[in-house]
Amino acid sequence: MKVFGQKPTPSAWFGLVVVAIFLIVAVFTPWLAPYPESANVGGTWDEPSAAMWLGADQIGRDMLTRIMYGSRMTIGVALAITALSFVIGIVLGFISAVVGGWVDIFFTRLVDVMLSIPGLIFALIILGVFGSSIPVLILTIAVLDSTRVFRLARALGMNLSVMEYVEAARLRGEGLWWVISREILPNAWAPLVSEFGLRFCFNFLFIAGLSFLGLGIQPPYADLGGMVRENAAAINFGMMAPIYPATAIALLTVSVNLVVDWMLSIDARPSGAQAEL
């Protein structure tokens, strides 16, 4: 079987299948989950059993159900962040590359300064001032993340904007928007798609990390990072409760990375070429 016209390697197969399962679960959670989202169906940290495959969480809710709803939440938020970050990054990056001049200098310098503050610290500062709510989280992380997308998009745009066909489009009088959306974007797809996978992973881990610190998605919403935090105390009794949601996070990010790794290797670049990334 072929995916994207290529034959996946075994590790890529693993990644593709796991990502597909996560997406299906995230979309159809309410129909697939064995119990309602916040029903107490057992005791605190019940052992896994036939009725509750992964046991119960700190207040007796079914762990598997919580993980499914948590995945839905965390994946949804991370996708929203990545999508927004790509829209901001690509639009500004291409505008910078095509327009040049002081617009380019302004955005590049701004990105340089933003990147010289570590992302997590930057996010903490903003969350500390604005308080943590889902819209604030999405907007903050998307803006922070768009700096990286901006750099990639600008570099791609720089290479493409000197092509003859872009020149031709400009000479026949097309506007900035046409040049960006019809001439440059279609030719920049391939690297942007694999970057999307990597940024998604990064944002997924980022939001899980923030929730783990208690500063991300707030209860009563189930989300994977927050679940690790809530169940952390179980570890002192030698119970696996926080490991399950953490494994769900790890499984998804590893799988996306395996897929991206395979997609990058399709380009069949010489092995040294990755160094410049």
Place this chain on the structure above:
Amino acid sequence: MLRLIVNRLLLGLLTLFAVSVLIFVCTEILPGDVASAVLGQGATPEALVIFRKELGLDVPAYLRYWNWFVGALQGDLGVAMTNKRVIVDEVMPRLGNTLFLAAYAALIAIPLAVGLGIFSAINEGRISDRLSNIVTLIAISLPEFFIAYLLIILMAVNVDWFPSLSTVSPGMPIAERIYQSTLPAITLTLLVAAHMLRMTRSSVLAVMSTPYVEMAFLKGARRQRVITRHALPNAAAPIITVVALNLAYLVVGVVVIEAVFVYPGLGQLMVDAVSKRDVPVIQACGLVFAMVFVLLNTLADVLVILVNPRLRHKR
């Protein structure tokens, strides 16, 4: 070369200044202001006025920035909003703890990662290289707390080698301190070593595919000699950059690790401040973290200039 270094240092200072402005601006872009955000919608106008005065919000923003900036230069980061403590006194010992943990992890991680990275690059395509490729890819994609909890289960719960919480106090003997912070240090090592290893490998490989290395092979130099005399000196610059980037990550990435192990570092202080929305403390911690980050990056660039064989001779 001296000029390059001085330029880089000046650029570093400029970046620090820009960063401090950005941090300050971030706390100013609220609709309304900090006072109304912290007190919430139920606040009476009188309370708002008093609170604004207390925070100095009745002064224009540029003046407040200037006072804050000049204060920070003189080692005065202000007073915490919630418990009225002097921030510098809280930040300094915690920064020391954080740097201790980061240095501990770095001492294990750097030799390990750079050594294995070079090893895997000169054995490109063999089983050991492919294995390390998969293992490091997985290690990079794992969340920090996943590794941390796995280690706790393995080394603190199953076998009682290390404590699962690292309690570090000021007067502690150094050996006890090292013992207490071993688990967080191993976690950090696993996190950064994987990334460093991959980057080291790819930068050695990039040098190995250059024409002058091929030339050295073609003229009959032994593999050993080509690697140590031709490839490695030129691969040093990118490796140093990667190491410094990861050191910076160590200092910052500890935030989550500190939370897992309840390690009394700067990250914990900042997270606490964020959940209490104590803006002066957040600003101070943010500034200190950003300073360490910029400092390490500047240091890396200076080192890169120093080790670059091409810059050693006057043109």
